[in-house]
Amino acid sequence: MAREAGPGAPSHGEMEILKKGLLDRLERHAPACGDFRTAIPSLSFIRRDGPTAPVSYLQEPSICLIAQGAKRVFLGEQRFEYDANHFLVTALDLPIVAEITKASRAKPYLGVKLRLDQRSISQLIADDSVAFRREDVAQQAMTVSALTLPLISAFLRLIDLLDEAENIPVLGPMIEREITYRLLTSEQGPLLHRIGTSGSQGHGISRAIGWLMKNFDRPFKVDDLAKLCRMSSSSFHHYFRSLTSMSPLQYQKWLRLQEARRIMLAEGLDAANAAFRVGYESPSQFSREYRRMFSESPARDVKALRLQASREGAE
Numbered sequence: 013m014a015r016e017a018g019p020g021a022p023s024h025g026e027m028e029i030l031k032k033g034l035l036d037r038l039e040r041h042a043p044a045c046g047d048f049r050t051a052i053p054s055l056s057f058i059r060r061d062g063p064t065a066p067v068s069y070l071q072e073p074s075i076c077l078i079a080q081g082a083k084r085v086f087l088g089e090q091r092f093e094y095d096a097n098h099f100l101v102t103a104l105d106l107p108i109v110a111e112i113t114k115a116s117r118a119k120p121y122l123g124v125k126l127r128l129d130q131r132s133i134s135q136l137i138a139d140d141s142v143a144f145r146r147e148d149v150a151q152q153a154m155t156v157s158a159l160t161l162p163l164i165s166a167f168l169r170l171i172d173l174l175d176e177a178e179n180i181p182v183l184g185p186m187i188e189r190e191i192t193y194r195l196l197t198s199e200q201g202p203l204l205h206r207i208g209t210s211g212s213q214g215h216g217i218s219r220a221i222g223w224l225m226k227n228f229d230r231p232f233k234v235d236d237l238a239k240l241c242r243m244s245s246s247s248f249h250h251y252f253r254s255l256t257s258m259s260p261l262q263y264q265k266w267l268r269l270q271e272a273r274r275i276m277l278a279e280g281l282d283a284a285n286a287a288f289r290v291g292y293e294s295p296s297q298f299s300r301e302y303r304r305m306f307s308e309s310p311a312r313d314v315k316a317l318r319l320q321a322s323r324e325g326a327e
Contacts, residue, residue: 026161033168038057042122058125061117063114064111066086067109068306069108071108075128076125077125077159079096080096082094082096084110085100086109096159103207107258107267128192133207163194214255219240265301268291283311284298286310
């Protein structure tokens, strides 16, 4: 598969027209501050009326565009910034810290996310016999690139299907496949190729992450997880860290602490019971690690989150 070249670089005017079209659509589909799911399960919108504090969450495999505003994402020590001229691609479920850096009531942050399907990526690679040179293989699972005219055009057509609900089941998957294809034929190709090719290190790490997400409350040995991925322990540890910016044990800890935070907030559990629920044997160890991640004790952090939620609900 050749890299996407296109018939020629789009003019500045063409790109600005399409970007304005994206902004108009998101203003209509995301009319107030919040997160918006759509009739297309993989497509969602977000609107914020001001800059946000850093928030920690798991970013699923996806492509994210911004119609207005700017965002900063941290993956370990790496920092990624993007805006209306760029897009973010994530190829694995990655623990990140993100903040919206540019937004106001007059010009709110408006973004769109499309979840990527690994099976679709793998099928496109298999159908077209994609081959990348060894030096092309991506060494990380997240990156930012300049927005292209074909990509934004495909997004506009996908969003427009929301006004044609009867056509979504047939045309939706076709346009999503086109978006995936354009990513594979762009400079993002090596990144997705590494994750979508059966037998590759990235594909193995993807399997390991899937296991950790389903079994985050269970103890495990790195050697056993490496065998699951058909990799040596040293290679597995190296590739896991290079793609996720953390070790497998750190990844599990992140999942545990995030789930504990969620259930304390949603179910009203105290720290000790939440700790046991997510796999900790020592509540004191849980509290120490919770404080390191969230900069507060579990009780104070959850209290602050509830207060913030009540203030936002009153606005």
